[in-house]
Amino acid sequence: MRAPWAGPLGLYHPGTSVLHRLPAGAKLAGLLVAGLVVLFLHGPTSAVGALLVALGVLVVARVPLHRTTRGLLPVLVTAALVGAYQAWARGWAVGVEVAADLLALVVLGTVVTATTRSDALLDVLARVARPLRHVGLPPDSAALAVGLFLRTVPVLAQTSLEVRDAARARGLERDLRAVVVPAAVRMVGHARATGDALAARGLGDR
Amino acid sequence: MIELDDVVVTAWSPGPGGGDERVVRLLGPVTLRLAERRVAVVGANGSGKSTLARLLNGLVLPSSGSVRVDGLDTATDGAAVRRRVGFVFTDPNAQIVMPTPLEDVALSLRRRFPDAAEREVVARAALARFGLGERADVPVHALSGGQRQLLAIAAVLAVEPAVLVCDEPTTLLDLRWRRTVDDLLAGLDQQVVVVTHDLDAARRADRVLVVHDGQVVHDGEPHAAVAHYEALMSGEWVP
Numbered sequence: 001m002r003a004p005w006a007g008p009l010g011l012y013h014p015g016t017s018v019l020h021r022l023p024a025g026a027k028l029a030g031l032l033v034a035g036l037v038v039l040f041l042h043g044p045t046s047a048v049g050a051l052l053v054a055l056g057v058l059v060v061a062r063v064p065l066h067r068t069t070r071g072l073l074p075v076l077v078t079a080a081l082v083g084a085y086q087a088w089a090r091g092w093a094v095g096v097e098v099a100a101d102l103l104a105l106v107v108l109g110t111v112v113t114a115t116t117r118s119d120a121l122l123d124v125l126a127r128v129a130r131p132l133r134h135v136g137l138p139p140d141s142a143a144l145a146v147g148l149f150l151r152t153v154p155v156l157a158q159t160s161l162e163v164r165d166a167a168r169a170r171g172l173e174r175d176l177r178a179v180v181v182p183a184a185v186r187m188v189g190h191a192r193a194t195g196d197a198l199a200a201r202g203l204g205d206r
Numbered sequence: 207m208i209e210l211d212d213v214v215v216t217a218w219s220p221g222p223g224g225g226d227e228r229v230v231r232l233l234g235p236v237t238l239r240l241a242e243r244r245v246a247v248v249g250a251n252g253s254g255k256s257t258l259a260r261l262l263n264g265l266v267l268p269s270s271g272s273v274r275v276d277g278l279d280t281a282t283d284g285a286a287v288r289r290r291v292g293f294v295f296t297d298p299n300a301q302i303v304m305p306t307p308l309e310d311v312a313l314s315l316r317r318r319f320p321d322a323a324e325r326e327v328v329a330r331a332a333l334a335r336f337g338l339g340e341r342a343d344v345p346v347h348a349l350s351g352g353q354r355q356l357l358a359i360a361a362v363l364a365v366e367p368a369v370l371v372c373d374e375p376t377t378l379l380d381l382r383w384r385r386t387v388d389d390l391l392a393g394l395d396q397q398v399v400v401v402t403h404d405l406d407a408a409r410r411a412d413r414v415l416v417v418h419d420g421q422v423v424h425d426g427e428p429h430a431a432v433a434h435y436e437a438l439m440s441g442e443w444v445p
Contacts, residue, residue, distance in 0.1 A: 012309070120322065200265055201301075202365075203314075
């Protein structure tokens with residue numbers, strides 16, 4: 001049986017590194033700043049530099065490589081495809097910049113989620129979402145929605161892989177309907193089950 | 207005390223041959239008073255027993271009639287009812303929403319313990335109570351099916367509900383874990399209402415409800431109720 005797909009955002013990995021000890025708010029703020037820097041600095045040199053910094057941060061975080069490499073593989077493929085297309089359409093410099101920027105941000109996002117408990121992330125997100133109270137949205141619910149999003153991405157990816165295996169077992173791997181339809185149905189089913197579970201635990205109640 | 211008065215649950219369903227939608231009765235009318243510490247609900251698949259269980263913490267609201275827990279109506283006091291009534295699903299994967307056991311139990315405790323450090327201490331203690339202390343920080347997918355069900359129960363019991371409703375909590379488990387979960391439920395201080403296909407577990411309850419075609423067709427002492435259910439399933443029982 002295939003091990004569950006951890007996703008590019010990984011899972012929390014307990015540890016004692018500097019990044020594990022940093023407050024969740026500082027890490028999220030750092031990620032935001034890194035995103036802005038990557039956005040506003042142009043050129044392949046700065047992009048490759050950002051990627052090297054991100055890899056350095058990954059090393060400092062001391063997150064086991066197997067936790068990140070499997071999840072990053074699809075992102076590597078995506079970055080290679082996007083980079084190749086950009087290189088063909090707009091030149092190699094843009095291609096390298098886009099691919100390196102994408103990888104750098106995903107690596108940094110992985111570091112944040114791998115070194116921060118979901119619980120701590122929810123606390124920060126609830127604080128950030130506090131102004132939403134004025135428009136009738138409870139901050140805890142908004143934070144929970146973001147937390148669930150992070151949790152759901154790997155679950156949905158896992159569902160897709162299982163559906164693909166099921167189609168393959170029936171000799172239907174080339175039939176798009178045999179993959180897309182059951183995957184969509186199972187994802188809706190998962191959303192409903194999660195909603196029921198949250199409601200049963202009173203997590204959406206005020 | 208759980209009280210159901212003339213409860214009917216209906217739903218829209220496609221007509222025969224994919225025709226126009228029509229209203230079908232999933233359950234009822236049901237009138238019950240449940241005060242026993244251990245209540246088991248047995249019935250065939252699709253008989254309405256899960257609908258009955260879901261009524262008890264407001265996951266399903268009655269189309270007519272009322273459901274009250276300690277005087278609180280599930281339709282008008284839903285949040286208060288859910289704080290009193292914990293619910294355990296058949297598949298723990300549907301219930302566990304956080305990546306690690308510690309985070310999942312902590313999620314249940316967020317409202318009660320706003321301080322993160324205190325919350326973690328309580329969550330670790332809750333996990334230790336169910337033998338999951340050593341597994342608090344491992345990814346949920348690394349737990350066995352039985353451990354996941356224990357985690358789901360731990361996350362619900364962490365907030366100390368007065369009533370625990372379990373919808374086939376052992377159906378997906380092997381014999382060893384089934385016994386572990388059964389023993390755990392038997393030892394709880396809470397009132398426990400358990401929907402089950404495990405007739406041995408049903409016989410250990412104080413009271414057993416037999417649900418068939420959306421009706422409670424037998425309600426009483428466990429051995430007679432289980433015998434009634436077995437006769438029903440073998441086609442010997444004639445209404």
